[in-house]
Amino acid sequence: MEEQRQDDLSFLNRYYESGLSNILVVYGHRNIEQDAFLMKFMENRKSFFYSARSASGREQLRLWTEELKNDGIVADKIDSYYNLFGICADSVGRVPVVFVIRNFENILKTDQTFMSQLTDYIEKNGKFKQILVLLVSCDVNWVENSMVASLGNLAANIAGFRKIKPLPFSDLRSFYPGMSYKDAVMTYSVLGGQTGLWKYFDGSLSFKENVCKNILNKDSFLYGEAQRLTSENLRETSVYHTILSVMARGINKLNDIYHETGFSRAKISVYLKTLINHDFAYKAYSFGNVGRENVVKGVYKIADPLMDFYFSFIFPNESNLMRMPAERFYDIFISAGIQNYAAEHFKSVCREYILHCDEKGLFPFEIEEEGEWLGKEGSLDIIVQSDVGDTAIGMCCWQRQATHDDLISIESCAKKARLEGDYYYFFSTVGFDAWLQDAAMKPESKIRLIGIDELTNG
The missing domain is CATH 3.40.1350.10 (Trna Endonuclease; Chain: A, domain 1)
Structure with a gap:
């Protein structure tokens, strides 16, 4: 397993090996694969995995109960999460038990009693049996900026947070062992360390072939992923798309974005903050505290590589992509600028x-x-x-x-x-x-x- 994921795994193992009952929050960008290392953590341990849907609290509990029944757990009279945790824990005997609840925000947003029932159960039973609960989310903005406030005093029961970060370039090289170094750098400039996207490129193809087949092809998953990221996470996408389009053209200072878009400075600041909260953008800072008079201040850049590529090459030329083969589109609208684009990611x-x-x-x-x-x-x-x-x-x-x-x-x-x-x-x-x-x-x-x-x- 990659070095970074080994560090993530070690973080979880320390809590498990402590013998204490705890609640942890594990989260990261939705295109950073989390399931593989979570399954590795659960391996050879008594554990329960549940992927929460967007549903009412009542329906959520019914879905989880039905899954437990399918796994052979006697769960005929589950009327609360407190009862559910008890039935699961009792079914494994006196050994430690791990609960991994994926997309847990789908439960918290519709059932305000979930966290109180969970903490109440651990408080009353966690002294006699180790209970480790991993609350997993792909909603970075919600975890970092809204979750604690929504939980109130119950947030104090969370023992630790672990943000799952993108993997480095060296791991992408290992994932595509047959890919040339230059193609690997260019691939990293588009997919970054977001491991959930790596499976959509073919290591036996050239960079151009991969882009044409797996991004410019309207039937490919990556074709629409950048827009899905914005539409599913942001309101007023027309404003966000305008700002991202301007940033992709190298206009990345607040005042310059103001002049280019016509939006007020206050509005741009709010929208940039939201993009940063979602890990879609970041504010670049210069090293050190001296020589500040020669520094360019307030520089914003697109952080998500796939989004950066989309707004650099596809968004401004989408009409042409509708009218010509992918290979021709690449030759006309991507090939001339891709080296300068990759140079930034290099x-x-x-x-x-x-x-x-x-x-x-x-x-x-x-x-x-x-x-x-x-x-x-x-x-x-x-x-x-x-x-x-x-x-x-x-x-x-x-x-x-x-x-x-x-x-x-x-x-x-x-x-x-x-x-x-x-x-x-x-x-x-x-x-x-x-x-x-x-x-x-x-x-x-x-x-x-x-x-x-x-x-x-x-």
């Missing part, structure tokens, strides 16, 4: 490379902080720093050669950011000019060159 791949080197003890110093610097005139793709100020600065060159001019650019930006680079890392999928290669070979050189071979095998 930065996260390079950052992951550096962090992996740090984890393996192969980096010149132990990394304490990391980030980027967004300057008014130039930017620094990667900045990592130790707790005593050792600093490495990285530049990511996707499908272009890194040159001496890039070093000059880094040094200029570093000066504006008031950073002194102890090391300069250049990443390139094409190579490096002779000046950089010679400079990197000199004794005590600050320059590190990471080419396609190191990236592919790193």
